[in-house]
Amino acid sequence: MNVTAHSAAPVDSAALESAAAETAPASPDLSRSISLWFGENARDLPWRRDGFSAWGTLVSEFMLQQTPVNRVIPRLSEWLERWPTPKDLASVPPGEAVRAWASLGYPRRALWLHAAAGQITERHGGIVPEDVDDLLALTGIGDYTARAVAAFAYGHRHPVVDTNTRRVIARAVTGQAEPAPPSRGRDLEAMSALLPAEPAAAAVFNAAIMELGAIVCTSRSPRCAVCPIQDACAWRAAGYPAYDGPKKAVQKKFEGSDRQVRGLIMAELRATHHPVTDAEIEGLWPDAVQRSRALAGLLADGLAVTTEPGMYALSQG
DNA sequence: AAAGCGTGGCC
DNA sequence: TGGCCAAGCTT
Known part of the structure; x- marks a missing residue:
């Protein structure tokens, strides 16, 4: 199946990924430094525990779509206790999923997760698929979530690009304060260029660069003084220029909406x-x-x- | 393909 | 206070 069928972007990411797999990362020092830092500083999060299931990873990724980690953790543990497999969730009415979603926000995600559980049960024998295209075909799963599950739950080598990753690359590699608006092809290519060749190392690096963006290279007030790649950071080398790219869409006011x-x-x-x-x-x-x-x-x-x-x-x- | 979609914490 | 931001996705 052609991955580009899911998007108008003229990029064959499967070919991109396999081509990148044959080469060392463009900036091995950068990648290694981030992964080493992650080894020492990774938060102890539920989905990083040994033996965490692929289903748990998938549920966590749904919940983490636009909802902060600290609010996800308690809902996730309740959810997995109640529905330890996709089939368990698929067997209850969708409204139960929406109720258990509680105040995580964007409740359509609960509906989508319930639908995906049904699809996994019917199409994949109740086992979360590990192929990116199979994952992309599930309701509510897009480019980020599909690759996150394939990489984190199954150890496959894929570039995983989220908002944290984009920000770190924008600063450290491109030298800009903020990333340009997301571009599927460009983002996957930029991450592929950094990805270690070994699948296990690639999975670690995917998590590591996200973590760096989440707790050091943050949007509001980056903690550059404690950054493990400050000496290699293009944004720092350029003197921390202010962002001058296209303006980001302003989030509409919630009050009264x-x-x-x-x-x-x-x-x-x-x-x-x-x-x-x-x-x-x-x-x-x-x-x-x-x-x-x-x-x-x-x-x-x-x-x-x-x-x-x-x-x-x-x-x- | 730009817009719509929750909720809460932070400075 | 209020605007900004948070592991995106769908239409």
């Missing part, structure tokens, strides 16, 4: 174990137009269902 209204309705649906009435929903938000727009959106997304006229609940099945 449709997203806030959706969140209030979802919180109500999660909190009650019986259908919620129109009257109860009215009490959540004063603006009727915005309220009905939010509710219609939740119904369209499958996050809520109508149990009978004027009554709503989480999806039952």
Whole structure:
């Protein structure tokens, strides 16, 4: 299967990865320094424990899509205790997954994870696939998550590029304060150029550069004084120039937004174990137009269902 | 392909 | 205070 079928980007990343596999990383010192630092400074996180399952890795990656580590950890352990395999999750109604998602945010991810569990059960005998294209074919899994699971759960050699990785490469390699807007092909190529040849070392490096971006080379206030690659950093060498690339899209204000209204309705649906009435929903938000727009959106997304006229609940099945 | 999608912590 | 940010994905 052609990986580019999943994207308009004219890059054959499979060929890219196999070509890179035959060569040493472009900056072996940089890669080695980051991995060595990781060996000494990696946080003790659940998904880094020995014996953590591929399913656990997949669940953690879903939860970590846009939600900070510290908020994920307690939900993840509850989740895996309750649903230790994909089949266990697939056997309950999607609304149960949405309820257990609690306040992690972006509850569509819970729906997608539930759908992916069903697909894994049906297509892959209940075993999380290890092939990137098989992973990409699952609902809610994109370029980052597919490669993260293949690399971290199965030890395969793939470039794993997340927002932390992009930032570290932008600074250390490119010499810019912030990365340009994400570009699938360019990002995979840049990471491939740094990736160690050995699969195990590559998996470590993927985690290591993410970790460096998460706790040292941070977005707001990078701790350059304790950075293990400060002497090799192109941004430092250039005198820490300010970012001058294209402006990033501003995140819209949450207060008063449709997203806030959706969140209030979802919180109500999660909190009650019986259908919620129109009257109860009215009490959540004063603006009727915005309220009905939010509710219609939740119904369209499958996050809520109508149990009978004027009554709503989480999806039952 | 730009926009939409939650929630909470931080400075 | 309020804007910014957080292991992205889908349409």
